[in-house]
Amino acid sequence: MAPGILQSESPTLVPATLPQEKLKPNKNASANSTQDIYGNYYPANPETLSLESNFGPMDPTTIGYLQPTTADTPVEIMRERFERDGYLFIKNLLPHEPVLECRRAYFDHMSPSGLLQPGSEPVNGTFSGKDTRKYLPPGNLRRLFGLKDDAESDKYAELMVTAHEADFYVNFCKFPELREFVSRFTDWPSPHMLQRTMLRAFVPNSELTPVHFDQMYLRAGPPTSLTAWVPIGPVSLEGGGLMYLESSTDIGMKTEDDFAAHSHNLTDEERVSAFNKNMNDGGFLSRDTVSYGKETKRKWLIAEYETGDVIFHNPYMVHASCKNKDPDSRIRLATDLRFVDPEKPYDRRWMKVYKPLDGL
Numbered sequence: 001m002a003p004g005i006l007q008s009e010s011p012t013l014v015p016a017t018l019p020q021e022k023l024k025p026n027k028n029a030s031a032n033s034t035q036d037i038y039g040n041y042y043p044a045n046p047e048t049l050s051l052e053s054n055f056g057p058m059d060p061t062t063i064g065y066l067q068p069t070t071a072d073t074p075v076e077i078m079r080e081r082f083e084r085d086g087y088l089f090i091k092n093l094l095p096h097e098p099v100l101e102c103r104r105a106y107f108d109h110m111s112p113s114g115l116l117q118p119g120s121e122p123v124n125g126t127f128s129g130k131d132t133r134k135y136l137p138p139g140n141l142r143r144l145f146g147l148k149d150d151a152e153s154d155k156y157a158e159l160m161v162t163a164h165e166a167d168f169y170v171n172f173c174k175f176p177e178l179r180e181f182v183s184r185f186t187d188w189p190s191p192h193m194l195q196r197t198m199l200r201a202f203v204p205n206s207e208l209t210p211v212h213f214d215q216m217y218l219r220a221g222p223p224t225s226l227t228a229w230v231p232i233g234p235v236s237l238e239g240g241g242l243m244y245l246e247s248s249t250d251i252g253m254k255t256e257d258d259f260a261a262h263s264h265n266l267t268d269e270e271r272v273s274a275f276n277k278n279m280n281d282g283g284f285l286s287r288d289t290v291s292y293g294k295e296t297k298r299k300w301l302i303a304e305y306e307t308g309d310v311i312f313h314n315p316y317m318v319h320a321s322c323k324n325k326d327p328d329s330r331i332r333l334a335t336d337l338r339f340v341d342p343e344k345p346y347d348r349r350w351m352k353v354y355k356p357l358d359g360l
Contacts, residue, residue, distance in 0.1 A: 038067045038081065043237060043304055050238050050325040051302070053289040054208060058322060062290075064246060064299040066311070075184055086249040086317040088185075092308045094177055094230070099307050103233040103333055105168035110201070113156035115331070125201075125233065125331040132206035138356035145207050157356070164199055164354050173197060173337060178228065178310065182339050185312075186226060192342035194225070194350040196358075202240050202324045202332040209242070209321035210284035211292050213252035214313075214338070221347030223256075223315045225338050232333040235305040240324030240332045243289075244317055246298040252316025255285070289320050305334075 046063035068091045069078060082088040100123055107115070107122035115135060120126040133147035138157045147153045163169055173193065182191045202208070215223045235241035245251065286292040293300050302322070305311075313319065324332050340346035352358075 036070045036073055038069050038073075041065050041067050041303070050327075052323045052325060054323070055288045055290060058290055058300070059294070062293050062299050064301045066244065066301045066303040068303070068309075071181070078185060082185075082312070082314070086247065087244055087311055087313040089303060089311045090181070090309065091306070093181060093310045094175055094308045096307045098172070098175070099232055102168050102172040105166070106163060106199075106201075106232065106333060107331075109163055109166060109168070110156065110159050113159055114152040115156060115201075115203070117329070123233070125333060127203045127329045127331050129329065132203050135201070135203045136207055137200050137202075143357065160199070160201070161354070161356060164197065169199060169335075172232070173335075178230075178337070181310075182226065182228070186339070186341070188339075188341040188343075190342060191226075191339045192346075194338045194340060194346070195352055196350040196354050197338075198336040198354060200334060200336075202321070204324045204326055204329050204331070206324065208240060208289075208323050209319075211245075211286040211289055211318060211320040212284040213248075213255070213316050213318045215252060215256055215315035216284075218315060218338075218347040218350065219256075220349050221340070221345055224344060225315050225340050225346065227313050227315070228337045228339065229311045229313070230335050230337060231305040231307075231309060232335060234307055234330075235332050235334070236326050236328075236330070237302060237304045238322075238324075239326040239330060240321045241303060241305045242311065242319055242321055242334070243300045243302045244313065244319045245293060245296065246301055248296070248298060248318035249314060249316045251296060251318050256316070285318070289322070292320075 042065055046058075046060035049060070049063075051058040051060075051063060066087065066089045067081075067085070068089045069081060071090055071093050078088055103125065104123040107125050110116070111122065113135075114128055114130055116122060117126040117128050130152070131147060133145065134150055134153035135156055136142040136146045138161055142157065179191060179193075183189065200209075214225065214227055218225055229242045231241065289300060300320075303311075326332070338350065349359075
Protein backbone atom coordinates (compact mmCIF):
# COMPACT_ATOMS: atom_id res chain seq x y z
CA MET A 1 0.00 0.00 0.00
CA ALA A 2 1.32 3.43 -0.90
CA PRO A 3 2.18 5.72 2.02
CA GLY A 4 -0.47 8.26 2.92
CA ILE A 5 -0.51 11.43 4.97
CA LEU A 6 -1.41 11.36 8.63
CA GLN A 7 -2.36 14.28 10.82
CA SER A 8 -0.45 14.41 14.10
CA GLU A 9 -0.76 16.32 17.32
CA SER A 10 1.56 19.26 17.94
CA PRO A 11 4.61 18.15 19.92
CA THR A 12 5.80 19.99 23.00
CA LEU A 13 9.00 21.98 22.54
CA VAL A 14 11.71 20.52 24.77
CA PRO A 15 15.40 21.34 25.18
CA ALA A 16 17.88 19.37 23.11
CA THR A 17 19.20 16.28 24.87
CA LEU A 18 22.85 15.39 25.22
CA PRO A 19 24.32 12.63 23.06
CA GLN A 20 24.65 10.12 25.88
CA GLU A 21 20.97 10.60 26.71
CA LYS A 22 19.98 10.09 23.09
CA LEU A 23 21.76 6.80 22.50
CA LYS A 24 19.12 4.35 23.59
CA PRO A 25 18.04 1.02 22.09
CA ASN A 26 15.81 1.63 19.10
CA LYS A 27 12.73 -0.55 19.27
CA ASN A 28 11.67 0.58 15.77
CA ALA A 29 14.91 -0.45 14.09
CA SER A 30 14.86 -3.41 11.77
CA ALA A 31 16.72 -6.51 12.85
CA ASN A 32 17.58 -7.10 9.19
CA SER A 33 18.98 -3.65 8.39
CA THR A 34 22.63 -2.79 8.86
CA GLN A 35 23.68 0.05 11.14
CA ASP A 36 20.19 1.53 11.37
CA ILE A 37 20.60 4.41 13.81
CA TYR A 38 17.06 5.77 13.49
CA GLY A 39 16.22 7.35 16.85
CA ASN A 40 19.88 7.53 17.87
CA TYR A 41 21.31 10.10 15.47
CA TYR A 42 22.78 13.01 17.42
CA PRO A 43 25.94 14.21 15.64
CA ALA A 44 26.62 17.32 17.75
CA ASN A 45 25.28 19.46 20.54
CA PRO A 46 23.38 22.26 18.71
CA GLU A 47 25.01 24.79 21.05
CA THR A 48 28.33 24.09 19.29
CA LEU A 49 26.98 24.81 15.80
CA SER A 50 26.82 28.05 13.82
CA LEU A 51 23.18 28.04 12.72
CA GLU A 52 21.70 31.30 11.48
CA SER A 53 18.42 32.48 10.02
CA ASN A 54 17.75 35.65 8.05
CA PHE A 55 17.00 37.37 11.35
CA GLY A 56 19.85 36.17 13.54
CA PRO A 57 21.13 33.02 15.25
CA MET A 58 18.92 29.98 15.71
CA ASP A 59 18.05 29.08 19.30
CA PRO A 60 19.93 25.81 20.03
CA THR A 61 17.08 24.56 22.21
CA THR A 62 14.81 24.58 19.15
CA ILE A 63 17.12 22.38 17.07
CA GLY A 64 16.75 18.62 16.74
CA TYR A 65 17.97 16.04 14.25
CA LEU A 66 16.42 14.25 11.32
CA GLN A 67 16.65 10.51 11.89
CA PRO A 68 18.31 8.46 9.14
CA THR A 69 17.00 5.20 7.72
CA THR A 70 19.20 2.69 5.92
CA ALA A 71 18.27 1.74 2.37
CA ASP A 72 17.93 -1.94 3.33
CA THR A 73 15.31 -1.27 6.01
CA PRO A 74 12.10 -3.24 5.30
CA VAL A 75 9.68 -1.10 3.32
CA GLU A 76 6.92 -1.57 5.92
CA ILE A 77 9.10 0.12 8.54
CA MET A 78 10.00 2.89 6.09
CA ARG A 79 6.32 3.57 5.48
CA GLU A 80 5.58 3.65 9.20
CA ARG A 81 8.31 6.22 9.73
CA PHE A 82 7.14 8.31 6.79
CA GLU A 83 3.55 8.29 8.04
CA ARG A 84 4.62 9.28 11.54
CA ASP A 85 7.39 11.77 10.75
CA GLY A 86 6.36 13.24 7.40
CA TYR A 87 9.81 12.53 5.98
CA LEU A 88 12.10 9.59 5.24
CA PHE A 89 15.84 10.25 5.30
CA ILE A 90 17.55 7.47 3.33
CA LYS A 91 21.30 7.09 3.67
CA ASN A 92 23.52 6.12 0.77
CA LEU A 93 20.71 5.49 -1.69
CA LEU A 94 22.57 6.73 -4.78
CA PRO A 95 25.99 5.67 -6.12
CA HIS A 96 28.60 8.26 -5.17
CA GLU A 97 30.63 8.73 -8.33
CA PRO A 98 27.73 9.75 -10.63
CA VAL A 99 26.54 12.21 -7.96
CA LEU A 100 29.99 13.78 -7.72
CA GLU A 101 30.34 13.81 -11.50
CA CYS A 102 27.12 15.83 -11.73
CA ARG A 103 28.46 18.18 -9.07
CA ARG A 104 31.72 18.60 -10.98
CA ALA A 105 29.91 19.23 -14.26
CA TYR A 106 27.54 21.73 -12.66
CA PHE A 107 30.31 23.88 -11.24
CA ASP A 108 32.22 23.68 -14.53
CA HIS A 109 29.04 24.92 -16.20
CA MET A 110 28.70 27.78 -13.71
CA SER A 111 32.35 28.87 -13.63
CA PRO A 112 31.98 31.83 -16.08
CA SER A 113 29.83 33.57 -13.45
CA GLY A 114 32.69 34.02 -10.98
CA LEU A 115 30.97 31.67 -8.54
CA LEU A 116 34.02 29.58 -7.63
CA GLN A 117 37.25 30.40 -5.86
CA PRO A 118 39.92 30.81 -8.58
CA GLY A 119 42.15 27.76 -8.91
CA SER A 120 39.89 25.50 -6.84
CA GLU A 121 38.64 22.10 -7.97
CA PRO A 122 35.10 22.48 -9.36
CA VAL A 123 33.84 19.37 -7.56
CA ASN A 124 34.67 21.02 -4.23
CA GLY A 125 32.27 23.88 -4.96
CA THR A 126 34.36 26.40 -3.01
CA PHE A 127 32.75 29.84 -3.06
CA SER A 128 34.66 32.82 -4.46
CA GLY A 129 33.56 35.06 -1.59
CA LYS A 130 32.04 37.72 -3.85
CA ASP A 131 28.84 39.64 -3.09
CA THR A 132 26.30 36.93 -2.28
CA ARG A 133 23.49 38.89 -3.91
CA LYS A 134 25.02 37.98 -7.27
CA TYR A 135 24.26 34.33 -6.65
CA LEU A 136 20.69 34.13 -5.46
CA PRO A 137 18.72 31.55 -7.43
CA PRO A 138 16.48 32.86 -10.20
CA GLY A 139 12.93 33.38 -9.03
CA ASN A 140 11.31 35.20 -6.16
CA LEU A 141 14.32 35.35 -3.84
CA ARG A 142 16.34 36.98 -6.59
CA ARG A 143 13.47 39.28 -7.51
CA LEU A 144 13.18 40.48 -3.93
CA PHE A 145 16.82 40.59 -2.81
CA GLY A 146 19.13 40.09 -5.79
CA LEU A 147 21.80 42.37 -7.19
CA LYS A 148 20.66 44.39 -10.19
CA ASP A 149 22.56 45.34 -13.37
CA ASP A 150 25.64 43.22 -12.65
CA ALA A 151 27.29 41.25 -15.47
CA GLU A 152 28.41 38.30 -13.32
CA SER A 153 25.05 38.15 -11.60
CA ASP A 154 23.21 38.14 -14.91
CA LYS A 155 25.51 35.43 -16.23
CA TYR A 156 24.88 33.35 -13.13
CA ALA A 157 21.12 33.57 -13.57
CA GLU A 158 21.42 32.59 -17.23
CA LEU A 159 23.65 29.60 -16.52
CA MET A 160 21.56 28.41 -13.58
CA VAL A 161 18.47 28.28 -15.77
CA THR A 162 20.20 26.50 -18.67
CA ALA A 163 21.67 23.94 -16.25
CA HIS A 164 18.18 22.45 -15.92
CA GLU A 165 18.38 21.21 -19.51
CA ALA A 166 22.08 20.34 -19.59
CA ASP A 167 22.92 16.70 -20.30
CA PHE A 168 24.76 16.24 -17.00
CA TYR A 169 21.64 17.20 -15.04
CA VAL A 170 19.06 15.49 -17.24
CA ASN A 171 21.02 12.25 -16.89
CA PHE A 172 21.36 12.76 -13.14
CA CYS A 173 17.58 12.92 -12.79
CA LYS A 174 17.28 9.50 -14.45
CA PHE A 175 19.00 7.61 -11.62
CA PRO A 176 17.51 4.08 -11.78
CA GLU A 177 18.22 3.58 -8.08
CA LEU A 178 15.98 6.54 -7.27
CA ARG A 179 13.14 5.47 -9.58
CA GLU A 180 13.26 1.90 -8.30
CA PHE A 181 13.16 3.05 -4.69
CA VAL A 182 10.18 5.36 -5.29
CA SER A 183 8.28 2.56 -7.01
CA ARG A 184 8.97 0.11 -4.19
CA PHE A 185 8.15 2.63 -1.47
CA THR A 186 4.92 3.93 -3.00
CA ASP A 187 3.69 0.79 -4.77
CA TRP A 188 3.30 2.88 -7.93
CA PRO A 189 4.18 0.57 -10.85
CA SER A 190 5.68 3.38 -12.94
CA PRO A 191 6.30 6.55 -10.91
CA HIS A 192 6.38 9.68 -13.01
CA MET A 193 8.84 12.48 -12.24
CA LEU A 194 7.39 15.93 -12.80
CA GLN A 195 9.38 17.72 -15.48
CA ARG A 196 9.72 20.93 -13.49
CA THR A 197 12.60 20.36 -11.08
CA MET A 198 14.42 22.81 -8.83
CA LEU A 199 18.23 22.73 -9.13
CA ARG A 200 19.60 25.13 -6.53
CA ALA A 201 23.02 26.26 -5.31
CA PHE A 202 23.22 28.31 -2.11
CA VAL A 203 26.47 30.13 -1.45
CA PRO A 204 27.70 30.84 2.09
CA ASN A 205 25.87 33.62 3.96
CA SER A 206 23.27 34.20 1.27
CA GLU A 207 19.49 34.41 1.60
CA LEU A 208 18.11 31.05 2.69
CA THR A 209 15.20 28.83 1.68
CA PRO A 210 12.06 30.42 3.21
CA VAL A 211 9.51 28.48 5.27
CA HIS A 212 7.03 26.67 3.03
CA PHE A 213 5.42 23.36 2.15
CA ASP A 214 5.14 21.90 -1.34
CA GLN A 215 1.38 21.66 -1.75
CA MET A 216 1.22 25.46 -1.80
CA TYR A 217 2.78 25.25 -5.26
CA LEU A 218 0.96 22.09 -6.41
CA ARG A 219 -2.63 23.12 -5.72
CA ALA A 220 -3.88 22.19 -9.17
CA GLY A 221 -3.59 18.55 -8.12
CA PRO A 222 -4.35 16.44 -5.04
CA PRO A 223 -1.79 16.19 -2.19
CA THR A 224 -0.39 12.87 -3.36
CA SER A 225 3.04 13.80 -4.71
CA LEU A 226 6.30 12.61 -3.16
CA THR A 227 9.26 14.99 -3.08
CA ALA A 228 12.86 13.79 -3.10
CA TRP A 229 15.37 16.40 -1.94
CA VAL A 230 18.68 15.23 -3.36
CA PRO A 231 21.93 16.83 -2.20
CA ILE A 232 24.45 16.77 -5.04
CA GLY A 233 27.51 16.24 -2.91
CA PRO A 234 28.00 16.63 0.84
CA VAL A 235 26.26 19.26 2.97
CA SER A 236 27.66 19.83 6.46
CA LEU A 237 25.52 20.43 9.55
CA GLU A 238 26.23 24.15 9.14
CA GLY A 239 25.98 24.09 5.35
CA GLY A 240 22.33 25.12 5.01
CA GLY A 241 20.86 21.74 4.13
CA LEU A 242 17.12 21.30 4.07
CA MET A 243 15.57 21.28 7.54
CA TYR A 244 12.08 20.26 8.58
CA LEU A 245 9.68 21.55 11.19
CA GLU A 246 9.04 18.63 13.51
CA SER A 247 5.75 16.77 12.93
CA SER A 248 4.40 19.64 10.84
CA THR A 249 2.15 17.79 8.39
CA ASP A 250 -0.86 19.06 10.34
CA ILE A 251 0.30 22.67 9.91
CA GLY A 252 0.41 22.31 6.14
CA MET A 253 -2.99 20.66 6.10
CA LYS A 254 -4.57 23.36 8.28
CA THR A 255 -2.95 26.12 6.23
CA GLU A 256 -4.46 24.70 3.04
CA ASP A 257 -7.85 24.23 4.71
CA ASP A 258 -7.79 27.85 5.89
CA PHE A 259 -6.77 29.02 2.44
CA ALA A 260 -9.62 27.08 0.83
CA ALA A 261 -12.09 28.58 3.31
CA HIS A 262 -11.02 32.11 2.34
CA SER A 263 -10.67 31.59 -1.40
CA HIS A 264 -14.28 32.31 -2.38
CA ASN A 265 -13.24 35.71 -3.74
CA LEU A 266 -10.56 34.25 -6.02
CA THR A 267 -10.72 33.10 -9.61
CA ASP A 268 -9.95 29.46 -10.43
CA GLU A 269 -6.49 30.49 -11.59
CA GLU A 270 -5.85 32.42 -8.38
CA ARG A 271 -7.01 29.53 -6.20
CA VAL A 272 -4.23 27.26 -7.42
CA SER A 273 -1.54 29.94 -7.18
CA ALA A 274 0.86 30.26 -4.25
CA PHE A 275 1.27 33.92 -5.15
CA ASN A 276 -2.32 35.16 -4.94
CA LYS A 277 -3.44 38.10 -2.81
CA ASN A 278 -4.12 35.88 0.22
CA MET A 279 -0.49 34.71 0.36
CA ASN A 280 2.81 36.37 1.27
CA ASP A 281 4.82 38.01 -1.49
CA GLY A 282 7.03 35.20 -2.75
CA GLY A 283 4.47 32.54 -1.86
CA PHE A 284 6.13 31.30 1.34
CA LEU A 285 4.90 31.10 4.95
CA SER A 286 7.73 33.12 6.50
CA ARG A 287 11.36 34.18 6.06
CA ASP A 288 11.94 34.07 9.82
CA THR A 289 12.62 30.45 10.75
CA VAL A 290 13.36 31.34 14.38
CA SER A 291 10.04 33.04 15.04
CA TYR A 292 8.07 30.52 13.01
CA GLY A 293 9.46 27.59 14.97
CA LYS A 294 8.77 29.27 18.31
CA GLU A 295 5.25 30.28 17.31
CA THR A 296 4.42 26.70 16.38
CA LYS A 297 6.27 25.30 19.45
CA ARG A 298 8.20 22.82 17.35
CA LYS A 299 11.82 22.06 16.71
CA TRP A 300 13.65 22.48 13.44
CA LEU A 301 15.25 19.17 12.47
CA ILE A 302 18.59 19.25 10.67
CA ALA A 303 21.15 16.71 9.45
CA GLU A 304 24.51 16.34 7.81
CA TYR A 305 23.91 15.10 4.28
CA GLU A 306 26.52 12.85 2.70
CA THR A 307 27.00 12.04 -0.96
CA GLY A 308 24.34 9.52 -1.99
CA ASP A 309 21.77 10.53 0.64
CA VAL A 310 18.18 11.40 -0.31
CA ILE A 311 15.39 12.71 1.89
CA PHE A 312 11.73 12.28 0.93
CA HIS A 313 8.81 14.27 2.31
CA ASN A 314 5.06 14.56 1.93
CA PRO A 315 3.48 17.64 0.29
CA TYR A 316 2.32 19.16 3.61
CA MET A 317 5.59 18.88 5.55
CA VAL A 318 6.91 22.35 6.46
CA HIS A 319 10.57 22.92 5.62
CA ALA A 320 13.18 25.64 5.13
CA SER A 321 16.92 26.05 5.63
CA CYS A 322 19.45 27.93 7.69
CA LYS A 323 22.03 30.13 6.05
CA ASN A 324 24.96 28.28 4.59
CA LYS A 325 27.73 28.71 7.19
CA ASP A 326 29.90 25.86 5.94
CA PRO A 327 33.33 26.17 7.59
CA ASP A 328 35.07 25.39 4.28
CA SER A 329 32.99 27.90 2.26
CA ARG A 330 31.43 25.03 0.35
CA ILE A 331 28.42 25.82 -1.83
CA ARG A 332 25.30 23.79 -1.07
CA LEU A 333 24.07 22.13 -4.26
CA ALA A 334 20.83 20.14 -4.34
CA THR A 335 17.73 19.48 -6.39
CA ASP A 336 14.04 18.89 -5.71
CA LEU A 337 12.50 16.02 -7.68
CA ARG A 338 8.77 15.33 -7.38
CA PHE A 339 7.10 12.04 -8.20
CA VAL A 340 3.46 11.20 -8.88
CA ASP A 341 1.37 8.23 -9.88
CA PRO A 342 0.65 8.91 -13.58
CA GLU A 343 -2.55 6.87 -13.36
CA LYS A 344 -4.02 9.38 -10.89
CA PRO A 345 -4.68 13.16 -11.12
CA TYR A 346 -1.71 15.46 -10.54
CA ASP A 347 -0.72 19.09 -11.14
CA ARG A 348 0.07 19.14 -14.86
CA ARG A 349 1.36 22.70 -14.67
CA TRP A 350 4.59 21.06 -13.51
CA MET A 351 5.05 19.21 -16.79
CA LYS A 352 7.42 21.82 -18.17
CA VAL A 353 11.06 22.69 -17.56
CA TYR A 354 11.66 25.29 -14.86
CA LYS A 355 11.80 28.93 -15.91
CA PRO A 356 12.16 31.87 -13.49
CA LEU A 357 8.92 33.48 -12.37
CA ASP A 358 6.85 30.96 -14.34
CA GLY A 359 3.95 31.24 -11.92
CA LEU A 360 4.91 28.17 -9.90
